[in-house]
Amino acid sequence: MLPKHLLRPILFSLGCTLAFQAGAETADDTSTPEQVKAATTLQGQLPLQELRNFTEIFERIRSAYVEEIDDKTLFDYAIKGMLTSLDPHSAYLQEDAFTDLQETTSGKFGGLGIEVGMENGLIRVITPIDDTPAEKAGIRAGDFIVTLDDEPVMGLTLSEAVERMRGEPGSKISLEVRRGDENELLSFTLERAEIKVASVRTEMMSGDIGYVRITQFQEHTGAELKKALQKWTEDGQLNGLILDLRNNPGGVLDAAVDVVDAFISSGVIVYTKGRNPQSELRFEATADTVAGDIPVVVLINGGSASASEIVAGALQDHKRAVIVGTQSFGKGSVQSVLPLTETSAVKLTTARYFTPNDRSIQAQGIVPDILVEQSEVTPYEERYYKESDLPGHLSNPTVKAKNDVSEKTSVTKESASEKKDSGLLKKDFQLYEAHTLLRGVSILSPVRVNASEG
Structure with missing residues (x-):
């Protein structure tokens, strides 16, 4: 997960000498006071015995390994070993991996x-x-x-x-x-x-329910979402929104913050905690909210990770959305990219994410409000005889005439919309449940948001 502001080069230096056999603990008679002070400081900061062990192993590999390995390759292996032993997300990014990382965040x-x-x-x-x-x-x-x-x-x-x-x-x-x-x-x-990667995909479903699928959080995801919401509200009516974050692996932190900010107008969205004070960040909502009153259902599953979990957790804590699906992946750690050269960098885990209610996402994930396993919708057809099937039944005096043109037009429009949804909803039970939930909410208290109402 790459916070946008952490993609800027972070300069740092590693002061370490490997010439310990010449006398690392004490300075000789020709050492200057500055050198003695530097050696004393170094001795207080670095584990000298462990560094001696490292240099000894390094020299043994150089001289005795079955095949000759150059020093640069050995140092690369050592750096990779340190980082990959920490956690699954810390890594040494050499030229190809560093380029791939930059390309991925750009989409x-x-x-x-x-x-x-x-x-x-x-x-x-x-x-x-x-x-x-x-x-x-x-x-x-x-x-x-x-x-x-x-x-x-x-x-x-x-x-x-x-x-x-x-x-x-x-x-x-x-x-x-x-x-x-x-x-x-x-x-x-x-x-x-x-x-x-198309970051945001949208579709209008029956019942004036908007469907938004975010496949990955990229730099412009928040702007794309807000543009789609504004278009829907300007064109007509919107009774609810399904935000589909299933199988969304995450992406840029700022994009996740922008998405949450589209639905809430105040309060904490996410904050981070780490050992370094610079890694402690706090993001809050602004008044720039385009969908503050629209009922929202967020779909998640085991493939929803990182930025997806930040969005789901924030909307859940603010009671702004109902979370539907299965428990998310549980990646609640922050990776900072620390460039070493123009073509290499260290990706280091530096903090953890926390939701507004102080919940850590790490190795826990987001538990949905309504647990719905994925399956196909397979309706069971039953045939019942009704009063209208009986010969000689009385007519209903409150039913409108069949030739009512406006009613026929309305029914035809709704039927066409439902027909369009039917194929997708039958194959996707989680989406079917989310759509059904929002239809129920809109029937009880329709929102009907449009541009003139704000």
Whole structure:
């Protein structure tokens, strides 16, 4: 998860010398007072015995390893080992990985379209991105990638696995995947493509229910959402909104804040806590709210991570939305990008996210208000005889004439809208439940927001 303000270069220096065998604990007679002071300060800050051990191992590898390895490669390995041992999200970003990270936050990159993480030495699919080779081939959130081009991923770092999956558009790669408790591996052959992630997708559903799907939080996500909401309210009426964050892996923090700010006008959205005071941030809503009164349902699942959880948690704590679906992924940590050179950087976990009610998202996620597992809608058809089926039944004196043109037009319009929804809703039970919930709310207390009402 990349806070936008942390993408600026952060300059820092590492003062460390490896020449300990010449006498690191005491200075010789020719040392200046400044050198003695510097050596004393260094001794107080760094674990000298551990550094001696490191240099000893480093020298043994250089001189005795079965194949010759240059010093730069060994130092790279050492840095990677330090970072990957901390947590699954800290990493040493060399040129390709650093470039990939910048491309991903901009919403355009080359590859398969899979958001992944490391778990038990295997690559776990957090979510496939919509309309990408991975999603089209049937890769699912929760799948474990076992091999890439017939080579095991066990032993690879996360950045190394991602680098292998990236490549020129049109080139192919084979994957073997373990899914759930299935014993047999699933095989996929994917053709890499240029991944252009559409951040916000919208659709108007029956009952004047707006549907917004956010696939990933990019720099302009908040502006795109507000533009869609303003268009709906200016064009007519809006009774409710479904905000679909399922399988959304996160993205830019500022974008998540902007999305929440579209629905609330005051209060805390999210804050962070870390050891370094600079990592402690607090984001609050502004009065620039375009949908302050519209009933909202937020859809989440196990593929909803990071920025998605910030949005769901904030709206849940402010009682601004009903959260529907299954428990989210639980990535509640902040990664800061610390550039070392123009082509390399350290991605270091520096803080944790907290919701307005002081809940940590880390390793817990967001628990939905209404738990709804995913399935297809399979209605059971029953036939009942009604009063109107009986021969000689009395007519209803309050029913309008069948030739009422305005009524027929209204019914036809609603039927067309419902027909458009029916295919999607039958395949997506979570969306069906969210839509049904908002239809019920709009029937009891219709909002009917338009531009003139503000």
